[in-house]
Amino acid sequence: MPRRKDQGSRSKDQPSVQDSYTNDDYGDYTQGEDTATNTLPDHLYLMQYCSAAFSPVDDSEDALASAAASWDPVRDWLHGHSVEEIRDAAEMRDDVGKTALHFACQNIPPIDIIDAFLGIAPEIVQWPDSFGWLPIHYACAYDAEPAVIKNLADTFPESKTTVDRKGRTPLHFFLGTLGTRNSNSAEVTLLLSNTGAAAYPTDEGLLPLHLACAYGRAEETLYVLLNEFPEAAITLDNKLRTPLHFVLSNANRKHSPGAVRVLLSQEKGLANSVGGGPLPLLVLAQFAKAGVNRSNPEEEDAVLGCLKQLLAADPKPTPRFFSALQRLPVFLRDKAVVTTSVQEMLNDKIAERFTTSILILDLYLQFVVLVAYVFGVTESQRLRSLSGNPEEVGFWYSSPLHEYSELFRWLVIGGMYVGALYFIMREILQSVSLAFMGALNIYISDPSTWLNAVYIFVVLAWATLVLLGVGDFTPFVYGTSLSVFLLIVKLLAYLRNVYIDFAIFSGGVLHVLGRLKAFIFCLIIFLVAFSRFFYTVFQETQYCKDAPPLYYNYIEDDAERHALVHEIQCDAYDPSPWCDHRRSFLTLFTMLLGEVDESKFFDDEVGPLAVVMFTLFMFLMVILLANVLIAIVTDSYKVIQDQRAAIVFWNNRLDFIAQMDAVANGPWKRKIRKMIGLRHKKKETKKEVTYGATSWGWMMDVLFEDELDGVYYYIYIPIRLVLIFFVIPFWFLAGAMTFGILWPPQIRRLFFTSNVSKMTEADREDALRKTQIESLHGQIDELRDEVLQELAKERSQIVQLRSSVAERKMEINNELKHIKRTVTMLFEQQADAVYMT
CATH class of the missing domain: 1.20.5 (Single alpha-helices involved in coiled-coils or other helix-helix interfaces)
Incomplete structure (x- = not known):
């Protein structure tokens, strides 16, 4: 049997949520050519001709004409036989119970062929094959014309609710076919569902609405199904999936955004996990990572439309919701984090007591580590430098300050260890919380995770070296100097997550560096070229022969070395820069920064060539390239400030909130209790803690009340003074000492919530x-x-x-x-x- 292009094995466009409703479930029974022989009984020719006919492979005129011509043998046979012969042939069944009408219905038959069957042998529309399929099942499965389906249904109305061995009605087949020529007909959907078929589930628990959503049917079709059976929108299949899950599993289809809107308008709570099923946003994230062709704008717009409709339904801000936001592809995540609903969720979460306390603890501990690091390293460097002079070392440890110095050193080292231990515990708790949510890969792939790991390692390493006093002086100094840079980067990363201005700055710096790669490469080439020119020109001249020794070269003579140091200290040292490779390069680099001495280029032996090259260098490097640099930096920073600032900031905040919410509200506690055999506590609805909100609101009303007349104005003056100089400062200090726990919600929101970045x-x-x-x-x-x-x-x-x-x-x-x-x-x-x- 010739197959249509949309039949056969599963194609990449076919939804993964439902099997194809085609004849491939049962195999082919004919070969598609007229294989009749002279020995074939005459009454079997009708079945043979019906099975040999085929449906058009596409909508072209040639395909339609060829398909129409394939039915001519059927018409010729019908016209050449009597009514009784036609009835006998129509009532013949093959070894799986299929009649000629079954074969005809699976090849998009013309209406005249169906009318001929129904006019002569109408009872065969009631005959199922061995798989429970009526002719109308085949007609619906193979995308037959609406008139054909209507005639079959009118001839046998009970067929609309007749189910096959898998519990599927003709409506399931009509909505679950890959064909699009007739399957979007809302009239046929209404015809097949008006006797209750919209409420019939299959053996897998799939309602017709599930299939309509999976196969991208139009909104009109969904409205018909929901009108017949409104509860279908919240009905779960055997895998706890609602129709919304099926839409989001095929979100790149044309009608998917409209389907999401229709379902959410029916039941807004579908945006959350229903009955323990998967979170809809997570389903969308998983599909978008693998099922969207970014080169197709229509598919990308459809997925973005589904995301927009889903977020507009105000889903609950649960840990799984934030984790699902993190799993979105970059093009979807950037759109999600700048929506109003997501930003309001993140602001609400950042102002909660637990999240605020973690933010303040991070800040305090980073300052403790930084201060302890600076003082501990400085003290360790001083003692290491004295290790070569026993008299000085002995004097230090024998002095009255020895006991104070030891106490101070242990406090410093203790501060470094306490800070490192805090961040270790914090990372362990985050990783465990995300692991129980199945989001450990997000934690591992997050760059901030690796920054924290390196930060902890560096702090522990140098704290140990300071404590034990081991290691050579020079490597110790170099290592600690470079490590300070890492500590500052960690502090900037923290500020980037809290304040949008720092997000703009950090994002701008990274963006500018990315744009400056070609510029820096060209700059280095020009510096090397000019330095080599001046070095070559001045070689073997009296200028270089009389050049003083360079300060970075080792001088064995003590008197000569001390004299050189004296000249440098008295600003009398004037080396000849063009007589050494490194000095030549550094001199030209400092000229870019404005340190120019034109007298270095005048030499009688060299002549005017050095001055000409100096002029060329100043024009090309200082004037031209410097202005190009300013233009690149200004343009790049404006791009990050105008277009990417909000995305960078809210993405960073999302990462932090997702981790903190997983620690505070994630399922790890329940799962750990289950692992150790403890009973699961019944989940109680948490009420928002608003300690101090009313009192703080009253104080603000007192302070900023303007409509006070007469005696009330003077009564309020001492109250305001007490609030300004005593109550508010004490309350603020108490909150700062308790890591924000005693602060009212207004203060936490004032310090840590952010608005959307300004637009032009x-x-x-x-x-x-x-x-x-x-x-x-x-x-x-x-x-x-x-x-x-x-x-x-x-x-x-x-x-x-x-x-x-x-x-x-x-x-x-x-x-x-x-x-x-x-x-x-x-x-x-x-x-x-x-x-x-």
Whole structure:
């Protein structure tokens, strides 16, 4: 049997959530060519011709004409045989119970062929094959014309609720086919669902709405199904998936954003995990990573539309929700973090007591480590430098300051160890919390995780070296000097997560460095070229022969070395820069910074060439390249400030909130209790702790109350003074000492919440136009929803009326057929009587 392009083995466009409803479930029974032979009985030719016909492979004129011509043998056979012969052939069944009508229905048959079968042998529409499929099942599975499906359903109305061995009705097959020519017909959906089929689940718990969502059906189809069975929107299949999960598993389809909107308008709570099923946002994230073709704008817009509709439903800010946001691909995550709903969630979470206390503890401990590191390293360097002079070392340890120095040193070392231990415990708790949520890969791939690991290692290493006093002086000094840079980077990373200005700065620096790679490479080439020129020109001249020794070269003569040091200290040292490779390069580099001495280029032996090259260097390097550098930096920093600032900042905040919320509210506690055999505590609904919010609000009202007249104004003066100089400072200090725990919510929100970064005037105008267009689209969608709902109701009534008319018509046809058979029998009896006489 020739197959249509959308049949056969599973294609990459086929949803992974449901098996294909095609004949491939049961195998092919014919080969697609007319294999009839002279020995084939005549009544089997009809079945053979119906199975040999084929559906069009595409919508081209040639394909349609070829498919239409394949039915000509069927028409010729029907026209060349009597009614009784046609009835006998139509009622023939093969070894799996299929009739000629079954074969015809699986190849998108013309309406005249179906009418011929129904007019002569209407009872065969009630015959299932061995798999429970009626002819209407095949017609729906293979995307037959709506008129064909309607005639089959009108002939046998009970077929609309007839299920096969897997519990599937014709409606399941109609909505679960990969064909798109006829399967988006809302009228056929209404016809097949008006007798209750919309509420029939398969053996896998799949309602027709699940399949409609999985196969990207239009919004009108979803409205019809929801109108017939509203509970379908929240119905779970055997794998605890709602129809919304099926939409998001195929979010790149054209109608997916509309389907998400329709389902969420029916039940807003679908944006959260329902009945223990997967989180919808996580399903979208998993699909978007592998199933979106970024080179196709329509697919990308569809996925973005699904994300927008999902976030607009205000999902609950649970740890799994933030983890799912982190798992989104970059192009989706950047869009998600700048939406109003996500930013409000992050601001609410950052102002909670636990998150605020962690932020303040991080800041305190980083300062403790930094101060302890600086003092501990300085003290260790001093003692190491004295180790070569026993008299000085002995004097130090024999002095009255020895005991104080030891205490101070242990305090410093203790501060470094305490800070390192805190960050170790924090990282362990974060990793365990995320591991129990299945998000350990996010933790490992986060750059801040590796920065924290290096930070902890460096602090522990140098604290140990300071404590034991081991290691040579020079490596110790170099190592500690470089490590200070790491400690500062860690502090900047912390500030980047808290304040948007630091996010702009850090993002701008990284972006500028990325843009300056070519510039820096060219700059180094020019510096090397000019330094080699001046070095070559001045070689073997009296200028270089009379050059003083360079200060970084080792001089064995003590008197000469002391004299050189004296000249340097008295600013009388004037080396000849063009007589050494390194000095030549460094001199040109300092000239870029403004330290220029033109007298170094005047020499009689060299002539004017050095001055000419000096002039060229100043024009090319100082004037031209310096302005290019300024232009690159300004442009690059403006880009990060205008376009990427909010994305960088809110992405960093999302990473922090996801980790902290996993520690505070994640499932790790429940799972650990289960692992050690303790009973699971019944989850209690947590109420937001608002300690101090009312009191702080009252104090602000007292301080900023302007409408005070007469005696009330003077009564409030001492109260305000007490609040300003005593209550508020004490409360603020108490909160700072308790890591923000005693602060009211207003203070925490003041310090740690952030607004969306400022936009330019052009951006504001674009945003305003976009908002107006979206508002207009929303109004149009609402109007369309109302119209569709009204149309769905009216169509349902029309279909019911048509069904009643069809039933009456069938009754009349049956009566006419009965009369026809009776008359035929009378004529046959009369003919027999005449023959016998």
